[in-house]
Amino acid sequence: MSVVVAHAQQSLALPDNQRPVANEMTEVDLVVTGQLPQELDGCFVRVGPNPVDGRRSGHTFVGDGMAHGVRLRGGKAAWYRNRWIRTDRAARVLGELPLPGPRHGLSDNANGNVIQHGGRTLVLGEAGVLPIELDAQLESVARVDFDATLPHGFAAHAQRDPVTGELFAVAYHHELPYVEHLVITPWGRVSHCDRIEVSGPPLMHSLALTDRHSVLFDLPVTFDPVLARAGSRFPYAWSPGRPARIGLLSRIRRGTVPRWFDVDPCFVFHPVNAYEIDDRCVIDVVRHERVFDRDLHTPGESAPTLWRWTLDLTGGAVASEQLDDVPQEFPRIDERRTTMPHRYVYSVAVQTGAGVLGGSALLRHDLVRRAVAVHDFGPYRETGEAVFVPRGPLSAEDDGWLLTFVYDGRLDQSSLVVLDAAAFTGPPVAVVHLPARVPSGFHANWIVS
Template identity: 50%
Template structure:
């Protein structure tokens, strides 16, 4: 499948999956590591009756999953999330539970917390809980403790097990720092006053601070009036800044530090280093500017920001000259100094932000990048990292990602052993159906 000159490749050029499917016992090529006992999940927009001119990020959420156990692939499934819109079109009851904000389209990410698997979205919807068969269970307000909406990209503290997030809202103060305890209840909520509503897809967490990205993709009243489900656009007048909030502090303790105009969908990691805070991010010079419906107008790069909070300065250092997105680390080191970062290499000419022709492994301490290149005509989406065992060294384990084949249009779950990163996959699970590159992928242990 090729894109026309007027339509760059990417989500907008890929037709949506038109039906829900179940594939029992898909074949396995190679040998699946028996230690991989869990479900690989990916989520993204898959429009059901796509409205004309819809924002690239607004498609109805669909979850895809492959269950692995004892060296076998037990099943593949895909399911639309039962939002109000999807349920209405399908003639079903929508997900129960209180909703929040202008839409409930949780199409962006998946996390597992306090015994629940949660689908998450941008623009402040509440999480949607899904079960082990990927069916929608209910909207979640964390047992009545979540006052507003939630975040598309929260982060777990690997020490405490708590879930941290910067949530956004179209109402003042426009953002909130939220901590969900290990029992699945909000135990801390700190207002983060902003000048106006901004798109806050993610944030960074260190051992001592939550870092807020206040960047110039802001709420557009004109887009909202036109009915956009993602009413945000680039605004040169907003500026860019990084908020440094002590994890035990309040609104008055936030230190704001100016940044050059840019946008960050995905931070890699952040950690304290003496008097500095080190922040690795995938930085986009501009997004949603020339085309407010698609973000891929400038090439994203891996950079390091060294923040001097006392001086109020940020020094930027490039870490790679490759165009890339969808960074992944070993979550056991999140919030502390990391050495290894994985990412998806992009082909700058095709406009695709969710998939590319190779996976990258950056050894940041050594200044070296290894590449796993896919055969021609194949592209991989975001990967997930699974440690070989609980005490394995950082980055030692398996990398799983969903690959698409342009010739067949079908998906294939690929499993790499990081001990031979550039070598052939140790296993693959070919599927007889198409699995579009989603926004994010996740690994859920066990059932």
């Protein structure tokens, strides 16, 4: 794996792909190299910050959002679109009326994630921002509070149970002395809200699910009132000495308090998956030693790596194991395996010293064989989060495709690359050539038509 790290360091010669793009565009009937699978009928969408006035916001998590999407159907790439998310600030700069719907949160930055739930496509953000609904053409429609059932704000990284169809999230907001554990029905209404007492309050980007518990990450990054008074739009920082703990909140006995397990100080943006076997709870995560300490704007001051925590549900002990030492982020699995044992994990080998938004290679971890495969896109190229799309509802865990945007610094353009998950190191099945550059961003997802 040292080869991957060395190559990622070479790729720092890339042109800056975090600079914003200046225009919205629509391009139809895109050129494709190779053959797009007929089974791919949907839209691959990624979001990230893209200041509408062209000026960088400073903090990675802050800034007007933009969605980039490629519509695939019938073995063809029907269109590419990029659209600014119509936050109040973006609408004002663009000379448009503000979106309908309520407001909530410290800032207006719905730019962190895009999901499909309850018949809606939703863009999510940090620190209590309400979701913004997009239509099938990626145009902003309205802010969403789940039909007035949401008590306060929402979260940037929700998890869906593939068996029940429920969506789970942890919403945090600096004015509340607790976080809210939310359960949203498959048709898009909040059915349960549990108040979890915490100190800080902490930054809780995500959670994990088992079939019996929600897994909460109460870690030492907290709201900093000094930063808030100084005008920071995302005033969260590392809190030395604050305990780090993992909480198991019962999904079966509503209204109970979490059972907490102490761990070494660290931070987790992205759990891979969690599951329970007998009296053990296994939690795979990408673990940062610390974030927002020396660098208050970018979570890249320590190298994030793949770890496993195993909780002894009888004795209360926690066993920690590092599964890989290559810096990586944005882990994904076959989401049909959420809450169940999983074999494969796909992640981005991030560029050393260049933050955590992308790198030149994707990794595939086989956790049964304890082997790692590498798909390296080559020098001067940058890939982001890869999304697994199964070939069919009953296909095997590695029978499907990985979709990801890849930026070529020599051409200053991007493409949508489709890989065969079972032939991960082989050439792409198809490459969709885009008319523009897709900047480094956050989360992507496959939106089914």
